[in-house]
Structures are given as C-alpha cells and as structure tokens.
Amino acid sequence: xxxxxxxxxxxxxxxxxxxxxxxxxxxxxxxxxxxxxxxxxxxxxxxxxxxxxxxxxxxxxxxxxxxxxxxxxxxxxxxxxxxxxxxxxxxxxxxxxxxxxxxxxxxxxxxxxxxxxxxxxxxxxxxxxxxxxxxxxxxxxxxxxxxxxxxxxxxxxxxxxxxxxxxxxxxxxxxxxxxxxxxxxxxxxxxxxxxxxxxxxxxxxxxxxxxxxxxxxxxxxxxxxxxxxxxxxxxxxxxxxxxxxxxxxxxxxxxxxxxxxxxxxxxxxxxxx
Amino acid sequence: xxxxxxxxxxxxxxxxxxxxxxxxxxxxxxxxxxxxxxxxxxxxxxxxxxxxxxxxxxxxxxxxxxxxxxxxxxxxxxxxxxxxxxxxxxxxxxxxxxxxxxxxxxxxxxxxxxxxxxxxxxxxxxxxxxxxxxxxxxxxxxxxxxxxxxxxxxxxxxxxxxxxxxxxxxxxxxxxxxxxxxxxxxxxxxxxxxxxxxxxxxxxxxxxxxxxxxxxxxxxxxxxxxxxxxxxxxxxxxxxxxxxxxxxxx
Amino acid sequence: xxxxxxxxxxxxxxxxxxxxxxxxxxxxxxxxxxxxxxxxxxxxxxxxxxxxxxxxxxxxxxxxxxxxxxxxxxxxxxxxxxxxxxxxxxxxxxxxxxxxxxxxxxxxxxxxxxxxxxxxxxxxxxxxxxxxxxxxxxxxxxxxxxxxxxxxxxxxxxxxxxxxxxxxxxxxxxxxxxxxxxxxxxxxxxxxxxxxxxxxxxxxxxxxxxxxxxxxxxxxxxxxxxxxxxxxxxxxxxxxxxxxxxxxxxxxxxxxxxxxxxxxxxx
Numbered sequence: 001x002x003x004x005x006x007x008x009x010x011x012x013x014x015x016x017x018x019x020x021x022x023x024x025x026x027x028x029x030x031x032x033x034x035x036x037x038x039x040x041x042x043x044x045x046x047x048x049x050x051x052x053x054x055x056x057x058x059x060x061x062x063x064x065x066x067x068x069x070x071x072x073x074x075x076x077x078x079x080x081x082x083x084x085x086x087x088x089x090x091x092x093x094x095x096x097x098x099x100x101x102x103x104x105x106x107x108x109x110x111x112x113x114x115x116x117x118x119x120x121x122x123x124x125x126x127x128x129x130x131x132x133x134x135x136x137x138x139x140x141x142x143x144x145x146x147x148x149x150x151x152x153x154x155x156x157x158x159x160x161x162x163x164x165x166x167x168x169x170x171x172x173x174x175x176x177x178x179x180x181x182x183x184x185x186x187x188x189x190x191x192x193x194x195x196x197x198x199x200x201x202x203x204x205x206x207x208x209x210x211x212x213x214x215x216x217x218x219x220x221x222x223x224x225x226x227x228x229x230x231x232x233x234x235x236x237x238x239x240x241x242x243x244x245x246x247x248x249x250x251x252x253x254x255x256x257x258x259x260x261x262x263x264x265x266x267x268x269x270x271x272x273x
Numbered sequence: 274x275x276x277x278x279x280x281x282x283x284x285x286x287x288x289x290x291x292x293x294x295x296x297x298x299x300x301x302x303x304x305x306x307x308x309x310x311x312x313x314x315x316x317x318x319x320x321x322x323x324x325x326x327x328x329x330x331x332x333x334x335x336x337x338x339x340x341x342x343x344x345x346x347x348x349x350x351x352x353x354x355x356x357x358x359x360x361x362x363x364x365x366x367x368x369x370x371x372x373x374x375x376x377x378x379x380x381x382x383x384x385x386x387x388x389x390x391x392x393x394x395x396x397x398x399x400x401x402x403x404x405x406x407x408x409x410x411x412x413x414x415x416x417x418x419x420x421x422x423x424x425x426x427x428x429x430x431x432x433x434x435x436x437x438x439x440x441x442x443x444x445x446x447x448x449x450x451x452x453x454x455x456x457x458x459x460x461x462x463x464x465x466x467x468x469x470x471x472x473x474x475x476x477x478x479x480x481x482x483x484x485x486x487x488x489x490x491x492x493x494x495x496x497x498x499x500x501x502x503x504x505x506x507x508x509x510x511x512x513x514x515x516x517x518x519x520x521x522x523x
Numbered sequence: 524x525x526x527x528x529x530x531x532x533x534x535x536x537x538x539x540x541x542x543x544x545x546x547x548x549x550x551x552x553x554x555x556x557x558x559x560x561x562x563x564x565x566x567x568x569x570x571x572x573x574x575x576x577x578x579x580x581x582x583x584x585x586x587x588x589x590x591x592x593x594x595x596x597x598x599x600x601x602x603x604x605x606x607x608x609x610x611x612x613x614x615x616x617x618x619x620x621x622x623x624x625x626x627x628x629x630x631x632x633x634x635x636x637x638x639x640x641x642x643x644x645x646x647x648x649x650x651x652x653x654x655x656x657x658x659x660x661x662x663x664x665x666x667x668x669x670x671x672x673x674x675x676x677x678x679x680x681x682x683x684x685x686x687x688x689x690x691x692x693x694x695x696x697x698x699x700x701x702x703x704x705x706x707x708x709x710x711x712x713x714x715x716x717x718x719x720x721x722x723x724x725x726x727x728x729x730x731x732x733x734x735x736x737x738x739x740x741x742x743x744x745x746x747x748x749x750x751x752x753x754x755x756x757x758x759x760x761x762x763x764x765x766x767x768x769x770x771x772x773x774x775x776x777x778x779x780x781x782x783x784x785x786x787x788x789x790x
Contacts, residue, residue: 009364037387093282103455103508104501105463107470108478111485111493116307154624157591158638158685159613168641172628191377198379199470199482210471213383225380236375249628249669 039219048223055208055227062204062231065124065193066186072125073132074185078178081140091141098138106131110196119202128192136185143177176247183239190232205231309491318495327480334476337393337465338458341400345461346454348401349408356409357416370410378403379467391472400464407460411453419445448519455511462504539602540693540725541567541590546599547750548585559585561750563599569692572719572726574736576782577746583729586751587695590727591618603693613638617686619696623678625670625685632657632666635684656684659718676707683718696728700735708732709767712739716765737778738765745785755785 007015024041027033035043048055084090109130113123147170155169197206205224212220295311297303309317321327356363382399389395419442427441443450469478477496484493548560559582567573575583588594589601592608601607603615611618625634635653657666660680670678679699686694700708712735719726730736736743737759745755759778761769769775 006361009361009368012365013369037384093279093286097283097286100505100509103459103504105459105466105504107463107466108481108497108500110470111482112497115485115488115490115493148622148624150620150622150624151626153593154618154620157593157611157613157616157618157620158641159611160641164641168637169626172626175628187375190375191379194377195379195467198382199467200486209380209383213386218387221383225383228380229376232375232377233372236372249630250671 036216036218039222043219044222044226047219048226051220051223055205055223058203058205058208058224059227059231061121062193062197062206065121065128065197065204066189068121068125069128069132069189069193070182070186072129073136073189074182076129077133077136077185078140078181081137081181082144082174084137085141085144095138095141098134102134102138106134107195107199110199113196114200119200121203124193124196124201124204127196128189131192132185132188135188136181139184140177140181143180144174146177147173176250179243179247183243186235186239187232190235194228306488306490309494313491314494314498317491318499321492321495321499330475330477330480333393334465334469334478337396337400337469337476338462341397341404341465342458342461344397344401345404345408345457349405349457350412352405353409353412354416357413363413367413370406373406378406378464379471382468382471385468386472391474393475396465396468396473396476399468400461403464404457404461408453408457411449411456415446415449415453416442418449448515451511451515451518455508455515458507458511459504466500539566540569540571540604541565541727542600542602542605543586543590544600546586546589546596546601548582548589548596548598550597558750560596561752563751563753565744565753565756567725567727569725570723571741572716572728572739573742573744574728574730574740575744575746576730576733576736576786577751578748578786579731581746581748582751583746584697587618587697587727587729590693591616591695593618613689613691615691616693616695617689617691619679619682619686619694619699621698621701623670623675623682623699625678625681627670630667630669631662631673631681634670634681635688637685638689652688653684656688657681659687659721660684661714674707675703676711679703679711680714683715687718687722687724691724693725693727696726698729698731701731708735713765713767715739716763720764733779733782734770736782737761737775738770743778743782745782755782757781757785 021041024038026040028035028038028040028043084094106127110123110127113126117123117126151169151173152165155165160168193204194206197204198210199206201207201210205227208224209221209228212218212224291311294308298305298308298310305313356366381402385395385399385402389398423441423445424437427437432440465476466478469476470482473479477500481493481496481500484490484496543563543565546560546563547558549556549558551557563586575586577583585594589596590603590608592611595609603612608615625631626637629637632650632653635656636649639649639652654663654666657663660683662677662680662684665673665677670681673681682699683694683696686696700711703711716739728739730739740759743755743757743759744753745757746752747754757778761774761778
C-alpha cells in the first residue's frame with residue numbers, strides 16, 4: 001500500500017463535523033439561507049439554554065416512553081425470537097410470514113393506536129413497542145441458529161448437568177445475539193417514539209418539534225432536532241462501547257457472530273424511519 | 274413438512290386470524306367501535322374504492338412513491354458504487370452510515386417542509402432523501418459482494434472493463450440488486466407515508482391520518498388493509514423474481 | 524472379506540481398558556430402521572494407542588460416542604475399565620472432537636479448566652492443574668488468549684489439554700486433526716505421540732488418513748461400510764518413538780497398503 005498522503009479517515013470525519021458546525025453557524029448569518037430554513041447554531045443553542053426546563057422535561061418524557069417500549073420490544077422480541085429460532089418447525093412455518101409483513105410500513109398503524117389510547121404516552125409506547133418488536137425478534141431468531149450444537153455435545157462429554165449446560169454454555173453463547181437485540185431494540189424504540197411524538201402528541205421532544213414548526217419558530221424546532229440527534233448518537237456510541245467491552249472475546253469487528261447470523265442483506269436490521 | 278403442507282398451514286393460520294378478527298368484535302369480546310369486524314372493514318374498503326376522492330389520493334401517493342424511487346435509485350447507486358470502488362471514500366464514510374441508520378430520519382421532515390412548503394415536491398424530496406441512504410448501502414454491499422476470484426479469472430482472459438461489468442459484475446450482483454430494489458421500496462413507501470401523515474393535504478397517508486382523528490375506524494382499517502396488500506404484493510413479486518435469478522447461489 | 528484368526532479372542536489375559544462384546548446399534552431412520560453397527564467386538568489393552576479407520580458413515584463416530592457415554596447402544600456390552608458407561612464420565616474418559624469446540628468466550632486456560640469448574644473444584648487448584656496441562660501440550664505462554672487468537676493447531680492442543688485435565692485413563696479422539704492442513708497435521712501427530720508417551724493413557728483415535736493411522740497406532744481396526752463391522756485388526760509393530768523417516772520405509776508402505784485393501788474390499 002502506498003504511503004498515504006491523504007489524511008486519515010478519522011481526521012476527515014472530524015473535519016467534516018467541524019465544517020458542518022461552522023456552516024451551520026455562518027451560512028444563516030451571512031444570509032445565504034434565510035433564518036427560517038436554517039437558524040444559526042448559536043441561536044439554536046441559546047434557545048436551548050434559555051428553555052432548558054421545557055426541553056429537559058420533554059426529554060424525560062420521551063426517554064420514559066423509550067424505556068418502556070424497549071422493555072416490550074426487547075423482552076418480548078428476544079424471548080419470542082429465541083423460541084421461534086430454536087424450534088425448527090415454528091421457524092419454518094412463521095419466518096416467511098414475518099418477513100412478508102416486514103414490507104408493510106408500520107407507521108400506518110399509528111392512527112389506530114391514537115384512536116385506541118389517546119394522545120398520551122400509551123399510544124407512543126404501543127407503537128414504538130411494536131415497531132421495534134419484529135426486527136428484534138427476527139434478529140434474535142437468526143442469531144440463535146448460529147450457536148454451534150457441538151458446544152453442547154462437548155459440555156455433556158465433560159459431565160455437565162442440564163442446568164450447567166444452560167447456564168455455562170447456552171447463555172454465554174447467546175450473549176452476542178441478545179446484545180444485538182438490545183442495541184437494535186433501543187435504537188428502533190427511539191425512532192418509533194420520536195416519529196409518533198412528531199405525528200400526534202401532547203408532550204415529548206417530538207411534540208416540541210411539531211409545535212414549534214407550526215408557529216414557525218425555527219430556532220426552537222432545531223433545538224429539539226438537535227436533542228434528538230444527540231440522543232440517538234449517544235445511544236449508539238454507548239451501546240457499541242459496552243458491547244466492545246463485554247464481548248471482547250469476539251474476533252475483530254462488531255458482534256460478528258450475531259451479524260453473521262442476522263441476515264445476508266446488510267439492510268434488514270436498519271430502520272426505515 | 275412438504276411445501277404444500279407448509280403453504281396450507283400458513284394459509285390456515287391466516288384464515289384463523291381473519292376469522293378471529295371478524296368474530297371477536299361481532300360477539301363483542303372486543304369492542305367493535307375500536308376494532309370493527311373484518312367483514313365490515315372489507316365492505317368499507319369496497320365502498321372506498323369506488324370514491325373518486327380515494328382514487329385521487331391513491332394516484333397522488335403512487336406518483337410520490339414512483340418519483341422518489343426514480344430519483345433515489347440512480348443517486349444511491351452512483352454514490353454506493355463510488356464508495357465501493359474508492360476504498361478511501363469507503364473508509365471515511367462507512368462508519369458514518371451506521372450512525373445515519375440510528376437517527377430518526379423523520380427529524381429532517383420539518384426542514385423539508387420549511388424549504389418546500391407542504392407540497393408534492395416536499396414529500397418526494399423527503400422520501401428520496403431517506404431512500405437514497407439505503408440504496409447507497411446496498412449498492413456498496415452489492416459491488417463488494419462480487420468475489421475477487423470472478424474478477425481475476427475474467428481479467429486473466431483479457432476482459433475489458435465493459436465486459437467485466439456486463440459479464441461478471443451484473444450477473445453476479447443481479448439477485449442482490451433485486452433485493453436492493455425490494456428493500457429500497459419498503460423504505461421509500463415508509464418515507465412517503467410518514468411525510469403524508471405528518472403534513473399533507475393529499476394522499477392515502479393523509480386520509481388514514483384523518484380517518485384516525487375522526488374515529489372512522491372501518492375506513493381506517495380499510496386503508497391499512499389496502500396499503501398492506503399493495504406493499505406485500507410488490508414485495509413478494511420482487512422476491513419471486515429474486516429467487517428465479519438466484520438459483521445458482523449457494 | 525477376509526476372516527482373520529486374530530479377530531476371535533476378545534477376552535484376553537489382561538482386562539482391557541475398553542471391552543466391547545457383540546455390540547450392535549439400530550436406530551430409526553427416515554425409511555425405517557437402520558442398522559448402524561453390527562456385532563462389534565473389540566478389546567483395547569490399557570496404555571495402547573488404537574486407531575479406527577473406515578469409510579464415511581460406517582459408524583465409527585457412533586461407536587466412539589458410545590465409548591464416551593454420550594450415546595447408548597441397542598444391544599451388546601461396552602465396558603470401560605470394567606464398568607459400563609451409560610453417561611459421560613470425564614474421570615474415566617476424556618473426549619477430543621474434530622472441531623475443537625472451545626468456548627469462544629473463555630480464554631485458553633479457562634477452557635481447559637471448564638470440566639473442573641463444573642465440579643466446583645477450588646479455584647487455585649483448578650488454575651494450577653489447567654496451566655500444567657497447557658504446558659504439557661506446549662502452550663505455556665498462551666493461557667490468557669482467546670480461541671479466536673489461536674491457530675487451528677493450537678486450538679486442538681487446548682482441546683487435548685481439556686480432555687486430559689481430569690487425568691482420565693482413556694482418551695477418545697474423533698478425527699481431531701481433520702480440519703488442519705497437512706503440515707500442521709503431521710506436527711500435531713508427532714506432538715500427540717510425545718504427550719501420550721509421557722502420560723501412558725489408553726487412546727482410541729478415529730481418522731480417515733491411512734498414513735496417520737499407521738504412524739500413530741499400536742493397532743489399527745478397520746471397519747466396513749454400514750452396517751459397521753470390524754473386518755480387520757492390524758498390529759503396527761513399528762518401533763517407538765516413531766519418526767518421520769519411518770514413513771518412507773517399505774514396511775510402512777506395506778501396512779498402509781494392507782489397510783487400503785481392506786477398506787476397498789469392504790465397500
């Protein structure tokens with residue numbers, strides 16, 4: 001490989017980030033884009049600071065909804081995924097149905113939830129819970145299949161009892177898959193809650209976006225958008241760091257066991273929203 | 274289980290679900306105001322499909338879906354191939370793509386509205402925007418999936434660049450390309466729906482939103498059934514094509 | 524198929540480490556009952572290195588699994604050191620599989636310790652014993668490496684260490700070197716003989732490689748295609764310690780030939 005005179009990719013990314021922030025500040029100031037379309041970064045941050053209590057409590061509401069949806073989606077999704085993935089008959093019967101259903105934009109179900117549960121947190125939780133549920137279940141079902149059955153034969157040959165086989169072999173072997181499920185579920189729950197709050201809500205960060213947009217208060221809109229951006233990025237970074245530390249025994253790269261099993265297509269585990 | 278038995282089992286499962294959907298509300302086990310019986314939903318659907326207002330909405334939504342798709346596919350493919358071909362660009366941009374997928378892209382919707390207003394262009398632009406990323410990622414994966422050995426063999430026989438592309442890359446990538454189209458359409462459709470439900474005066478998404486607001490449950494469910502049917506139909510057709518082209522894949 | 528006189532007597536003057544008498548095994552297949560093994564009788568003397576060869580599907584792995592207590596035969600008797608073995612008994616029998624089957628979330632030493640930790644042996648003793656075993660197989664410095672950091676040959680060594688950690692008198696090995704490239708195979712075979720010579724265990728080893736069989740064994744048992752029967756016992760009276768040079772001798776070639784003839788005629 002020729003000695004690279006190009007800057008390292010890391011550097012380039014940081015440079016792009018800095019450039020974006022600078023543009024965010026200078027472009028509106030210089031008048032190249034009206035403040036309505038793009039309020040300057042400083043204005044956005046000022047508004048965020050002055051209205052901190054509003055944004056803070058909205059964030060808490062959103063986080064609460066995310067947490068509960070995650071409970072439903074990951075708890076149910078991982079459990080069901082393990083069962084469907086582990087039982088060949090169920091899997092063969094049901095998986096094609098689920099992957100057909102994947103084609104339907106779940107967002108069209110949201111009005112049903114607002115009609116049933118009203119405009120409060122329940123409809124968000126129900127929606128985000130279901131939104132995150134299926135990908136987590138599919139991912140877990142696929143991941144469970146990657147566990148080498150020889151592990152159990154070896155354990156038996158070493159005299160492991162049934163409960164030892166479960167606790168000392170099956171559970172550690174499933175960790176990468178479970179972890180992927182958690183990471184995916186959380187990311188999708190955040191997206192689901194945000195979309196729901198933007199569509200029909202009375203509280204939460206997404207609601208603040210819509211509220212301020214209708215009154216054309218761009219700095220406040222962008223302040224809310226910035227918070228959402230930071231929330232999802234922070235979640236992504238935190239879970240990946242955690243994953244690296246807990247699963248340090250994996251070969252290079254992220255959850256290779258889980259990823260290998262998860263799908264042949266790179267896009268099955270990502271969100272459409 | 275043989276394939277026939279499997280298909281029958283799934284059909285039976287589906288029939289059981291629909292039957293429950295019909296009977297449970299009728300017997301008032303479930304509140305029929307919240308969940309109208311399947312039969313009622315179907316007749317509402319039938320009525321709706323006769324109305325010009327609904328035809329218009331379907332036309333608008335279809336147009337948005339198509340135009341966004343036509344923009345996103347070439348754009349995403351170009352960028353994706355670029356990233357696959359130039360490793361440096363790949364090294365810079367690939368880690369970013371993972372972040373892109375964790376972010377709710379719907380947060381950009383207000384920006385599109387601010388710029389375009391609530392118009393056809395705004396919805397198309399938003400949907401194209403979200404779909405491009407998926408196409409990009411898939412295209413990159415597609416190109417990278419062509420095994421080096423295939424390329425080496427062809428080159429050792431003196432294949433020109435054009436021949437390489439036509440005779441090696443494209444046949445090798447064909448199943449994956451079809452999968453890309455299938456999955457991009459799912460994302461595209463979702464994008465259009467979100468845009469229409471968020472802020473729009475036209476389109477099926479808008480209709481569904483307003484039916485929900487007005488508690489017109491039979492119509493709401495009819496709309497959902499219609500959209501689901503179209504989405505699944507498209508998905509399965511492309512999947513069938515994919516399978517026919519994939520018989521050489523392990 | 525030759526009937527050989529030395530197939531007959533299985534009682535022997537010394538009790539065998541492994542005694543098999545008239546063992547047959549039948550299981551339910553897709554199209555009815557399948558006879559996997561038929562009237563297997565064998566006697567493995569303690570401290571001997573026995574190799575089993577046979578065509579694919581002849582049931583040799585099943586037989587080994589029965590010796591390990593992982594599977595039960597449908598008829599006949601199987602004794603290990605005088606007692607039947609209905610369940611795995613790691614104190615009597617250690618098993619090494621073709622895929623090392625090391626647990627990727629454990630380090631090398633933790634993998635070797637694993638059988639001891641199942642019995643809740645005290646930690647320090649476990650660790651010491653495991654490290655001893657790793658040293659025996661030549662991997663002292665690698666105790667804290669994870670399996671993904673080890674080569675194929677190294678993984679198998681850890682697997683062997685794990686099989687030996689409870690000091691069982693019998694070691695069963697199911698094509699342990701099959702997944703390795705030829706050079707590594709030869710090195711590992713040599714290593715295995717070294718380890719075996721310092722521990723005087725009884726080894727039953729399955730392989731497809733005739734060269735490996737002759738190189739390693741005191742005795743080679745040839746099995747027929749399904750239903751598996753023992754059709755020949757060939758004593759390998761090459762001197763020990765075995766050397767690579769022996770592989771070039773006529774005697775070595777002759778023994779190989781004999782095995783190959785038997786297998787060919789068994790199809």
